[in-house]
Amino acid sequence: MSKHVLIIEDSGSFRMVVKVALERAGYEIIEAASADEACTLLDGRTIHVIVCDVNMPGMNGLDFVRHLRTTNYKFTPVVMLTTDSQIERKAEAADMGVRVWITKPFQPTYLIEAISKLCPL
Structure with missing residues (x-):
């Protein structure tokens, strides 16, 4: 059975890099270009x-996760991608059950390793 990953990223070129990897x-x-699109x-x-x-x-991504936790997907693992390294935001995300916080730029292999731990093929 295939494992499905939803990528929510407003940068089309960055979304494509993640998708291909x-x-x-x-x-x-x-794929979704926005959190609103992802909700649909x-x-x-x-x-x-x-x-x-x-x-x-x-x-934004944190608002999306807040919404997600009120749906049937409340236990779905979330990996956050950001250029933001603020400790407060990372702590807020962790409080909402975000499992992995990855700061851009990063190597695609790092993301693949993180996802494979959450959802082995």
């Missing part, structure tokens, strides 16, 4: 891991 690792990818894509889909940017226009 995860597809090569064997994951099936669902979640309806009825099987999602095993969510990779979400923190700083996005509109609903």
Whole structure:
């Protein structure tokens, strides 16, 4: 059975880099350019891991996770991607159950390792 990863990232080029790396690792990818778009894509889909940017226009990544925790996906593991290294935001994310916080830039292999621990193929 394939493992599905939802990538929420407003930068199209960065989203593509993450998508290609995860597809090569064997994951099936669902993409969203915003948290609002991701909310509509979640309806009825099987999602095993969510990779979400923190700083996005509109609903940011932390607001998305806050919303996510009120849905049927409340136990879905979340990996946050950010250029922001503020300890307070990282602590807030951890309090909401975010399992991994990755600061950009990073090597795709680091993300693949983190996801494979949360959701082995």
